[in-house]
Structure formats: structure tokens, C-alpha cells
Amino acid sequence: MMSAYVIGSAAGGLAFLSRLQCFASRMIGLLLLGLAMLLISAPAFADQNIVAADSAQVDCQASAKDLTRISLVEDEFASVSKISTGNPTEDFSVVNEPVRGDIYLSVPDGFQKGALSFFGTSKRGYVYKFLCRITGDQAAQIFVTNPAIARERAEENSPQGKIGPQDAAVALMQAMAANGSAPGYEMRQRSLRPVYVGTLKVQMIAEYRGADLTGKVLRIENKGAAAIELNEATVAPSGTLAVSIAEPRLGPGKITTAYLVSQNGRP
Secondary structure (H helix, E strand, C coil): CCCHHHHHHHHHHHHHCCCCCCHHHHHHHHHHHHHHHHCCCCCCCCCCEEEECCCEEEEEEEECCCEEEEECCCCCCEECCCCCCCCCCCCCEECCCCCCCCCCEEECCCCCCEEEEEEEECCCCCCCEEEEEEEECCCCEEEEECCHHHHHHHHHHHHHHHCCCHHHHHHHHHHHHHHCCCCCCEEEEEECCCCEEEEEEEEEEEECCCCCCEEEEEEEEEEECCCCCHHHHHHHCCCCCEEEEECCCCCCCCCCCCCCEEEEECC
16 A cells, blocks of 8 residues: 555656646645655654663553564563553553563553553663553564663673783773773773872873773873872872883973772772
8 A cells, every 4th residue: 555655646746747837736746756755765663773771761662453572682571560450441461472581562452541651670680661652553573772781791701701800900901001992891081180199290081990990091290390200109099909100200391191990999
């Protein structure tokens, strides 16, 4: 049926456009061709791909007459919580498919509400609030992606999971020195207000935060009149796991960079 509308609109548009002497006919032709292009480009009941964080609301569309499948990308449903009224025209059904961990929704004939509302808990421990408007007669598919899962998998697959804290700190420090990304770490460029340690002006310019370790990149400037020997005690608080200083001897007016790695929960 849709293809018939497309063909009819296109044919009619071309016919009107062929009347070169009539401005109104050409305008009608353009409108009909535009309608044909709109019908071609409009997807009917396309799959819904939604990005959602933990505890976020997932706005979606559910089928009024057929099944609606909801799949958690790289995760599975553990349970679904919803209100049951006991009235067949107000309750919808949820079936948890055990192999893939998806759920299937269906509404009965005469369902009176305009949307389905429920909570879903995943096997990874995430909770989502679903609000699915009821529309259309065809089956629907909804794929929910949580960006936090990608970070979890990166941490699970990173070398840090197989090596000790010292080696993990060295790997992180190498990534910071190269001004690159480190798997399993969120890197934030930030310039905090500088502080003075004697004649040294110290400013944090970047931070790498992971599950176990935090890396900091410091900009250090010697504002004094004499050279200063920089060491761990000079630039790093107690409890720092690893320290690296690009120029340990810093002359007057010179600037260097220091890299600190500490375990989370410590200064």
C-alpha cells in the first residue's frame, strides 16, 4: 500500500511539472514529488536504539497489536516490576525470555491506557524506568545501550586486571606522559586554580580516574630566583603510588610537568 502511494505521488508530480506554462501546476507537482520522497524516507516501525544510564527513564514505543521486544545490549533482564490492577483491560503482560535475557511485552484487546510503565532491573545491577507509548500494529524492537557497560568491559579486559598496582600505575603514567587515553580510565582536561608551594606554582591540568587508580598531571613553574631540585616529597602528597617528573632540576622561570598516580581512597 505504501509503495502505491509513493508511485502515485511521484507520477502525479511529474505530470504537473510537465505543464511548464502554469505556475500553479508546477507548484502542485513539486509538492507531490516532495510527498513521494517523504514516504520513501519515512521508516515504518523502525527498530528503536536508545542510550540510557542507570536509573534513567527510557522513552519508547510499544506495539498496540503485536509483541514488543526489549533487549539490553551486552546485558540481560533479571526482573521486571509493574503494578497489576486485576482488570484485564488495564494490565499488560511481560514474558522474560531466559536464553538471551530479553523481555516481550503485549497488551490485551481493549487496553485503555496510552502507555506502559514499569521498572526493569538488569543482571549487571542497573535499573531503568520504562515509559512506552502504545502506537502501531506491527511488532516493535527496542535496544537499550548503557555507556557504563562499555567502561566496565574495558576495565575487565584491560591489563590492569591481571597485574599488580605498581605495574598498573606505570602503565597509567605512560599513557599520561603520551597525553593519550588509557583503557578503563575517564580522562578529563581540567585547569584548577594554581597553588604555591614555596616559590613553585603548581596547577593540575588533567585527571585520569579509574576504578582503582587516579592519575593527575601537574604543571609546575619555578617563580623563584634560584634553581630547585624537584622530588617526590616536593610535588606529591603522602601515599602517592608513583611519581614522574619531566625535569627534576627546575631553573628560575622554567616550567615542567609531573605525573602522579594514587590509589583511590587515598590523597
